[in-house]
Amino acid sequence: MEFILSDTYEQMSGAAAEILAKELKRKPNAVFALPTGSTPIGTYQALAKQNREGQIDFSQGNFFNVDEYVGLSRESEQGYYHFLYTNLYQHVNVDLAKTHAPDGTAADPELAAIDYERQIDSLGGLDVAFLGIGRNGHIGFNEPADSLHYATYCVTLTESTIEANARFFASVDEMPKQALTIGIGTIMKADKIVMVAHGEDKAEAIRRLKEDTSLNTGFPSSLLRLHPDVTVVTTIK
Template sequence: MSVTIRTAAGLPDLGEQAAATVLARLQASTRPVLGVATGSSPLPLYQALARRRAELPPLRAFALDEYLGLPAGHPQSYREVVRREVTAPLGLDPAEVFVPDGGTNNPDRAAAAYEDTIRAAGGIDVQVLGIGSNGHLAFNEPGSPLDSRTRVVDLDASTRQANARFFASPEEVPYRALTQGLGTILEAKALVLMAAGESKAEAVERALCGPVTPELPASVLQLHPDVTVLLAEGANKLLPREAGANLK
């Protein structure tokens, strides 16, 4: 395991640090593949990459997850979020940007097909991640097997509550989703975790300094050989000062 922890002065700096890390990984690959996360945490990264768009190599991108059951074109479906926040600003070819099929009538088959598509692309070179206040990665809620693959999941009540701000009412938040599994995420060559705000501090500390356990899904970061953790606005407040050295 090698975890590099950096603290940013603010959200713009967080984005610039993340962009430098991601670009270095992508430019080292002959046909790079980027794993993209949704939510507020990675937005500074995508904004920084858009400013440095000329430095981006041609690449393919895979989203971590997607709600099940939202109608096609719903503005809060992750297909639409990725289109708005990643594909268009970064000038990516929409045909090379992949999101799990949340409108499928056979989600188990769609999950297996998504795994196959990632594998056919040669895997993810660098996977961008956020972290939930309950320690989830993607939609891998507490209790997720550490070797899990892309699959159907039930969303935790705290996750639905956190995401309700994006919908007209809490009742509109879906109860299920398709998500890459923890085992799938661990197969990416490099992981870049972004977190901002004191509300994420406990989850970050437990993920990096506590035991590796399914009850804290983000603790699987400790099992990966190349992790960069970028923190801002108090997300590092519970980490011991020597954490970076101890996590090498």
């Protein structure tokens, strides 16, 4: 696991964008998993700038949301597909037919999870998993637990995650309590993993990822230590 320390958020975002752009240039039809949240926005802005300047081409790439809330549609302003459309897809020459998110409105979320995993598998699996990290060490919505799921599944969110994300909703009562997320196994099968982390609320999680060498499903990010190609780009010392 390689850590790249950046002095500023802008520097971190640019460094992460360079890594992702390199992978897209190397394999134009690569399969990416993409996260949401405030931290990756700068990376998406840097990628959009490269696209406008003709440095990278998104038209052949395949892009999968890492997760989506149960109960929200692709058009929902609080939904994660809408987030990626707003912050990346509408600013680059992506083929929207090659952008994917779990079906948050499916009558059976578990079947929607199985279908999503099949979509990823049909393209040969992930080439690049781009991730953030939660305050409790979750990746995607793989929350701390006694055991973790291998493939895409429906998860009940922890109170700390609900508290962290409720600011995006009118009230905590409107915050979905479940989500569909790609599993740890799906992430670990990616050829390359890139993580970004910024802000004091992520400092303890990054410190633990750096210093605690144990593997613990109670701290899901720890399992990334088993992967041969993980780069963490962060402003957290």
